[in-house]
Amino acid sequence: MPGKSAPQEYPAIWLQGAGCSGCSVSVLNAVSPSIANVLLDEVVPGKHVNLRFHPTIMAASGALAVDILLGAAKDKLPHLLVLEGSVPTAISKIGGAGPDGKELDFAELFAKLAKKALAVVALGDCATSGGIPASGPNLAGCQSARTFMAAQGIKTPLINVPGCPPHPDWFLHTVASVLLYGLPDASQLDADLRPLALFGGLIHEHCPRRADFDAGKFAAAFGEPGCLYELGCKGPFTYADCPSRQFNGGVNWCIKAGSPCHGCAETEFPNLGPGLYRKMPADGLPRIEAAGDSLQPVMPGPYASASCCCGTKPEGA
């Protein structure tokens, strides 16, 4: 545009490790800014994110693509590195060929790029905590960005944006915050390195079914009205702003659709509790004790004995 100085370019590299591409697809669902705004426009005035490498949308294949990665590792201008998927450390050859003709190793590539990066954003549970690929026998040795970077002694600032998948706003607002105000300081992240502005509130405290919980009205089967705690809801243990933000342009979210929360913003996902649809042991139900006697829920049947706020021994504890 005439009379306007060139915007500041922020090169970004988006790597996909052991994952499903669902985080990428979720980010495509962004509304404001839209994904077109992010790719094409100055996402904040005067600043443009130049997404140089993204396996799902980029034009370049083969050595053209590999050159972008190897170039970024040598680039003077530090890049923003986004990791989607976990870092496979045991089975880590991913094909591709460098100038030496040797097959690329994902763990080596991530380490090389992470060392040079302005910051690493670990996006989605596979990247923030190992997620699904690390949840079972983990034959590929999948690790989170945090575990891997610590083991490699990589000191680059790391921000964790969990979720399976993460809400697109969680990612884009984190990036916007870095562009507008710089890297977050320790007070802006929780112990899991999640931005408190997005992951500071407990789902249970803002849940539209909270009144049912407090009144002791529990759904016993899928599709029934009432609090979903008996169906395995992880909302009392999960910190994220899903209840107010809602997914897919705000049309719905898990609990509103009658599904128990699976706790996908927590590091333990998919193993938070005895099963995605199995009732959580009530010990440690956070903040219910703090709510005081006046908010003691009236509990039916087995739940009454499982309640920690009445001081009885939790069921299954």
Next chain:
Amino acid sequence: MATKITIDPLVRVEGHLKVECVIDGGEVKEADCSGPMFRGFERLLLGRDPLDAQQIAMRVCGVCPMVHGTAAALALDEALGINTSVPDNGRIVRNLLLASNFLQSHILHFYHLAALDYVDCTKVAGYDGADPGLQSVRAFIDRGELGPFMPRYEGDYRLPAEVDRAAVAHYVQALQMRRKAHEMLAIWGGKMPHTAALVPGGVTEQVTTSKIADFLWRLNEVRGFIDNVLLPDALAIGGAYNDYFAIGKGCGAFLSYGGFDLESGEGDLTKRKRFFARGTATATPALPGTLDISKIREDVKQAHYADATTGLHPTQGETEPDMSKGHTWLKAPRYDGKAHEVGPLARAVVGYLNGHAPTQQLAGSVLSTLHIQPEDMISTMGRHVARALEAKMVADTMASWLLELKPGEPAATPFVMPDEATGTGIVEGPRGALLHHIGIQGGKISRYQLVVPTTWNCSPKDDAGRPGPVEQALIGTKVSDPENPLEVVRIVRSFDPCLACAVHVVNVRRGTVARLRIA
């Protein structure tokens, strides 16, 4: 001259895949598909609560989680003994969830994964018109930092400049349309990707009039885009690149499990009335066949799995890694001993030859427009046209399903978890035929096997050395410029592989193999 060229990674696909081709005299002589990234889903499901299966299985793929969830839910319906009692509301909402992702996936594939192989986005430079999307692209080009749209393979981009510009504007518009298709899905599913509301027995979401109305008008908008933008663009690109109706023909055998259940009381998925035709077909001679899923076997001699586990039916299948052998994590599924292509083209061929009326009507309308014969559809460009036609066919049908919903009636049926049971779910996803098999013992998952569409299409050679569908589609292809192997990537992407592909092209003669890096 002996040349080995490497295209790796082949991007704009989902996941990780590697393909090696032997080129001789400018023509692909041999091809090998491999999947180098191992996550071990079948193993990590073992020992889990069976109720988790559809949630974990969705995470196989963030582009098509809905079909994995559906196959798992169908397998659980059978295992839990509720496959004849899913209420109509549950069945129909499941159809709407999956169909919404069909629309999303087909729009995404055409514009965002495939189009950059045919459309020259640099033609937008110097644009001085009023389209806000193109103005954004022009400003983007003016800034000179063109990631992620450049660099690319150079060469045969042959559309007229105005068609290129229109296609780029539609690329931007399609980003919104695929998003809206996911919003449609989330109305019933809670969120997408990785929908929470799908459970054995139906769905957790309730049917209300406001959801029906909200869904209908989002559907109408996406449907308008498919009719007025996607289909015309597919035909325009098909017309300009009509030589691609003659290459990448593949294995000439097709398979479809049928998809979108139209009745609730039939438990047998090989008999349940479905919207997509169920069956097999061959190209030469053009004949339909009856589906018999007992004829499926998976070979593993080429793969990193123990040889002792080769040739098993998926209900008996094992996932026993053995890194000392093989070149891939993909097994080689075969039906009646032969490689079969799956996906929109397979469904179109099976439907066309089985007298499926919507398929025949739509196919008839485009064959004359494109001046091609039915057999020309079995090709690289035919896959794109079949996918666009299918998007229209599904979108046109969804409104009628929506109006069959009954607000206030249940959408799920209760169940009791058995100690021991098995179940098999077969269904069609955007990329083709999907099978999930679950075994339950002691109330936990004791066996889980998946046979996914891309395993059919990108399968390695079987134990008898017979190549898979993508491999066969590549063999015989003339590659005009090995440094810019557009023909190869166009063929591979026409299958919409759900893997990040790596394509290796090898040229051998007199035993010499040299490696040429593609710059």
